[in-house]
Amino acid sequence: MAGRKLLQFERVGFQYDGRDILRDLSFDIAAGELLVLLGPSGCGKTTILNLIAGFLTATSGYAFVDGRVIEAPGPDRGVVFQSAALFDWMNVADNIAFSLRCAGRPKVEQRAVAREMAALVGLAGHEAAFPYQLSGGMRQRVGLARVLAARPKMMLMDEPFAALDVQTREALQEEMLRLRDATGCTIVFVTHSIEEAVFLGDRILLLTEARRGAFREYQVSLPAPRWTPENRLHGDFLALRGQVYRDMRARQAA
């Protein structure tokens, strides 16, 4: 871990309709870190992701990426959506190369990057297919590939595997950890699944009380490489999963 702070939240608040969604929230993310935002729906985790992405603007406090206040969405922060949100009118290659096309890169480069990224996420040979011809898991791989193609500083992932079946979900979790080892990309991952949070995260923020400015933090230490499926059965994995579960239930009861 480089330790350089890539993202900083300083007393960030977000109000909607006069109601606090987030209040006085402060935390950092180091370059290369995989931070999981965990919590039940309505806890504000997606709001935090949207603030980082620049889709929303903090109503109080400051959010910085690389020392600069976040003002708008940009290709340095790629988002992977639960719905994949692919462009149905473009084939896989054009979806993947979209950021290069917007940046006015030459066609030859767009095609080369599309091929490279398709291969990286295991979609070699599917470049000419349209999104509606792909399975849910393959669509999410395209969603990953098109973000990676933009070479972002951060990947923001909003429950990207929540709509997939268990086998596909686990395969994609492991694949994502492998991609992360290969690219060194910083990742913010939103989920409501404790199991997913512990398997993926370097660090977990449990956000049951974000509207009061509080969260609980966990460091995850599991054997490398992190994508080993065996980690799902590791004693530390099971212990942390149990601890997070108890904390979450205790806070919901309180």
Next chain:
Amino acid sequence: MSRAARRRLVLTIGSPLLLLLIWHLVTTQGLVAAIILPPPAGAFAALQDMLVRGYSGVPLITHLGASLARVGVAYVFGAALGTLAGLLRGRSTGFDAVMLVPSEIIRPIPPLGLIPLFILWFGIGELSKILLIGLAVFMVMMVNAQAGTRAAGLDSLRAAQCMGASRWQVFRFVVLPSALPQIMTGLRVAMGTALSILVASELLGGDRGLGFIVLDASSFFRTTYVFAGVILIGLIGLLSDRGLALAARRIVHWEGRR
């Protein structure tokens, strides 16, 4: 061909044949006077007569060409400008506000009501006819294109933004393609509207066109020729609609498959 496709084909061809049969029976059994509703054979004889000898001294192909040219020019210009206006209204609240009251006041006015004004303003030549049809096409396309601009999903728009798309690129690569299904539907509705106004537009003087045939024949109670003209207009509608539907399936190939 699959069972379902064969069934569809049989029903598609069978239903007009059944209608023809009913028409034939009703008119040949003496249930209605031939001057009110001529038998199908009479209408087809009139059609054949027009094919051979023309109508009022002008070959049928000239009438057909005159109508197609009017509808064609009005449709292309009306659709292009209407789509443009609708897309602009969908993307700019200022432009939408400017257009709102004028267009909603003009839209419900029936084209027949505009004919006296158009004669005063644009005369009885081609211009009035084309403007009358073009205005109706414009209105249909403006409403559909504007509605289409709202079809883009929030996630798709955000995805484009976070991949570095400019405002124009978001429009070109996300908003416009998302609006295409609605625009294609609008094009089909507008074609029907254009053809239905064709007859009215040819009320504006002149001695060429399918609408002219229908109007002229009806004023002389040549009902078989009225039917022949109406059938020709209907066939143009059928062919153009099928053509547009086929084009839509190819252009918006992703529709209904998500």
